[in-house]
Amino acid sequence: MNRRNGLQTPSEGTARTRRYLDRIARHDGELNAFLHVDGEGALAPAAPGPLSGWVVAVKDNICTRGQKTTCGSNMLANFVSPYDAHVVTRLRANGATLIGKTNLDEFAMGSSGENSAFGATRNPHDLARVPGGSSSGSAAAVAAGLCDAALGSDTGGSVRQPAAFCGVTGIKPTHGRVSRYGLVAFASSLDQIGTLARDVRSAATLLTAISGHDPRDATSASRAVDDFAPQGVRGLRIGVLKGDLEREGNDERVVAGIQRAAKALEAEGATLVDVALPSAAHAVSAYYLIAPCEASSNLARFDGIRYGARASAADLRATYEETRARGFGPEVKRRIMLGTYALSSGYYDAYYLRAQKLRTLIRRDYESAFASCDVILGPTAPAPAFSLGERTDDPLSMYLADIYTLPASLAGLPAISTPCGFTEDGLPLAAQFVAPAFEERLAISAAAAIERSLGPFDVAPRYADGLPRSLSAGAA
Ligand code: GLN
Numbered sequence: 001m002n003r004r005n006g007l008q009t010p011s012e013g014t015a016r017t018r019r020y021l022d023r024i025a026r027h028d029g030e031l032n033a034f035l036h037v038d039g040e041g042a043l044a045p046a047a048p049g050p051l052s053g054w055v056v057a058v059k060d061n062i063c064t065r066g067q068k069t070t071c072g073s074n075m076l077a078n079f080v081s082p083y084d085a086h087v088v089t090r091l092r093a094n095g096a097t098l099i100g101k102t103n104l105d106e107f108a109m110g111s112s113g114e115n116s117a118f119g120a121t122r123n124p125h126d127l128a129r130v131p132g133g134s135s136s137g138s139a140a141a142v143a144a145g146l147c148d149a150a151l152g153s154d155t156g157g158s159v160r161q162p163a164a165f166c167g168v169t170g171i172k173p174t175h176g177r178v179s180r181y182g183l184v185a186f187a188s189s190l191d192q193i194g195t196l197a198r199d200v201r202s203a204a205t206l207l208t209a210i211s212g213h214d215p216r217d218a219t220s221a222s223r224a225v226d227d228f229a230p231q232g233v234r235g236l237r238i239g240v241l242k243g244d245l246e247r248e249g250n251d252e253r254v255v256a257g258i259q260r261a262a263k264a265l266e267a268e269g270a271t272l273v274d275v276a277l278p279s280a281a282h283a284v285s286a287y288y289l290i291a292p293c294e295a296s297s298n299l300a301r302f303d304g305i306r307y308g309a310r311a312s313a314a315d316l317r318a319t320y321e322e323t324r325a326r327g328f329g330p331e332v333k334r335r336i337m338l339g340t341y342a343l344s345s346g347y348y349d350a351y352y353l354r355a356q357k358l359r360t361l362i363r364r365d366y367e368s369a370f371a372s373c374d375v376i377l378g379p380t381a382p383a384p385a386f387s388l389g390e391r392t393d394d395p396l397s398m399y400l401a402d403i404y405t406l407p408a409s410l411a412g413l414p415a416i417s418t419p420c421g422f423t424e425d426g427l428p429l430a431a432q433f434v435a436p437a438f439e440e441r442l443a444i445s446a447a448a449a450i451e452r453s454l455g456p457f458d459v460a461p462r463y464a465d466g467l468p469r470s471l472s473a474g475a476a
Helices: 010-031 039-043 086-093 136-143 160-166 200-210 242-246 252-267 278-301 316-327 330-343 349-369 395-400 406-411 440-454 471-475
Strands: 034-037 055-059 097-102 149-154 169-172 192-197 237-241 271-275 375-379 415-422 428-434
Touching: 010 034, 010 039, 010 055, 010 097, 010 136, 034 136, 039 097, 055 086, 055 136, 086 097, 086 200, 097 136, 136 149, 136 160, 136 192, 149 169, 149 200, 160 169, 160 192, 160 415, 160 428, 169 200, 169 440, 192 200, 200 415, 200 440, 237 242, 237 252, 242 252, 242 375, 252 271, 252 375, 252 415, 252 428, 252 440, 278 330, 278 349, 278 395, 278 406, 330 349, 349 406, 375 440, 406 428, 415 440, 428 440
Parallel strands: 055 097, 055 149, 237 271, 237 375
Antiparallel strands: 034 097, 149 192, 169 192, 169 415, 375 428, 415 428
């Protein structure tokens, strides 16, 4: 392999792609991580660049020109995007090979991967368990070694929580860091595209490639793109969310994992301080109002006329009704109804406005916490991956699984989830770091310190055989 500049020769790239295509053919029948695999496109020559040889999968709510983009919904089952999302253009320009589109909860609404119209994805560490959601396929594909890395989207935790359940690293950047152009909108004030990989450095490298200003997204920040490569943590002040660790309902193995992570950071020269986010206790209530409100507006475009599926009915109104009744699954309908209700006249002040005020309080909590620390450490999820079917009849318990990822989403802050060990039965445990806006690198550096001390965290043992060797570790 030509290691001089970290690039592979074209034929090495193709061999690597074939290895992954072969692994997908062998393993994805049981995992259901991919909705479409683009073998032909993946074997076509890629441009030279910093991601040469990288085989990357893309969540299927991110538009890819000339290919299906289904959002895991019957509504878009046959929708072919006429253009590439900004991040896809960036990946291609950086030399990445795009291998296919990954499964997700319908329109990214869910925390388990079970809301996909095309079947649930399974957790590579335990096929009876969920991979988390909504970037279920991206996390499972990375964890099973079906690609080098993947893109996901994170509105309230959808990159970080599945990364945690599948034992991989997931980064949600600052809102505005990565262009949302070509990401199918769920809740625009929260939606961000993020990266997943088997090691921290790879997730950071991929984030560097997709970050930067894009005039086609009005909320895209005009900031120079940093190099997100991790640095040392000596002298870094880590704020530990003691209250979160003591919360009733946490799995004790998760808490032990965070304590292990904190000790590892201390051993690397970081200092620990206690911090609190008093209003974050209400993040679930605020998020499950704001996100459905925005979703009810964003999903109004799926009317059977402009995009996707169309039911044939007697008149226009019946066409709308039939299309939406058949095109959307139960969770998407629930969100649209919740949001429409909360925004209706007479309820706006009681619900939406109050949720927005809570959002401000949570943002201020972070501001005060960051007065005494550089990065905040806490759990990504209250428990490891749960069983398939366990929570599908209980939306509230499903929503509560998001309790630790929602605060950073509501505040628009960058956050990373990284593995910090395993349960006795082999389920991944994870730690989350949240940093001030545009300080991704601090969170990435803290995660890398944990990986150095407690890792490396590799592919799920069941899929360890014949995995192509790591690009990031070898070529860096
Ligand atoms: N689980 C959360 C929800 O269902 C977050 C989803 C996401 O981040 N896209 O809304």
